Amino acid sequence: MSRKFPTDTDYKMVSDPTRLRLLELAEKRRVSLSKLSAMLGKNPTYLQQFIRKGSPRKLEEHDRGMLARFFGVNEAELGQSKEISYAVSEQSRRRSWIDVPRLAVGASAGPGATAEGEQVVDTIRFSGRWLRSMGLQPENLSTIVVSGDSMEPTLRDGDEILVDRTLRALRDGIHVVRLGDSLLVKRIDVSRPGLVVLISDNPAYPPVECGARDVEVIGRVVWKGGRI
Secondary structure, three states: OOOOOOOHHHHHOOOOHHHHHHHHHHHHHOOOHHHHHHHOOOOOOHHHHHHHOOOOOOOOHHHHHHHHHHHOOOHHHHOOOHHHHHOOOHHHHHOOEEEEEEEEEEEEOOOOEEOOOOOEEEEEEEEHHHHHHOOOOHHHEEEEEEEOOOOOOOOOOOOEEEEEOOOOOOOOEEEEEEEOOEEEEEEEEOOOOOEEEEEOOOOOOOOEEEEHHHEEEEEEEEEEEOOO
16 A cells, blocks of 8 residues: 655755644654544645645644644644743643554454555544653554454453554564464464464464564554453
8 A cells, every 4th residue: 555655855845844844753653644634634635735835824723733642742843832832831741642543454363354554543542651651652653453352361352452663672472463464463472483473362263383584573562442
């Protein structure tokens, strides 16, 4: 699936600091302007027009706030007046909330689900302080829904999971992995050189042995939430 990320041409056409900063944040987060527009409930060209054509002249307060929370930055970086920005206390900043993108893909805890893309359909808000205490960087996080029963009782069908996509040395734990065209959530065992074993918590599903080159580790599951 093709993605339209900011390009060198985009940067050359922009001189306004607010618009340039938005381009920089989008590139760092690896999210397209059209997906950010959809997250705001706008048409796909909304932010492209804001950046390239100057329309609207400035971001609406709601849109600016949502983007600032999504990127984990102060609203002043996206055009909030300095007077309002300086009125926000340091204590308030420490209590800031981060909107983590909720992706329209499911990690199968069953035979396997095909991932057709990573469209941002919503966000889930987390405490910035809590994320920092867990050693998590907002730009490397996303949430997806678990599909299937192979990870029961740890993860149930319909649970939301927070995935940390930070590049680290591979270790045991619950991960979201890509195997062929399927996206899976499994425990992984990397104790044998050259092999990755995908393990289900539900004993009805036997372990699956794969070559290390056949499995792409998307990220580590660091939190779950679901209905009682």
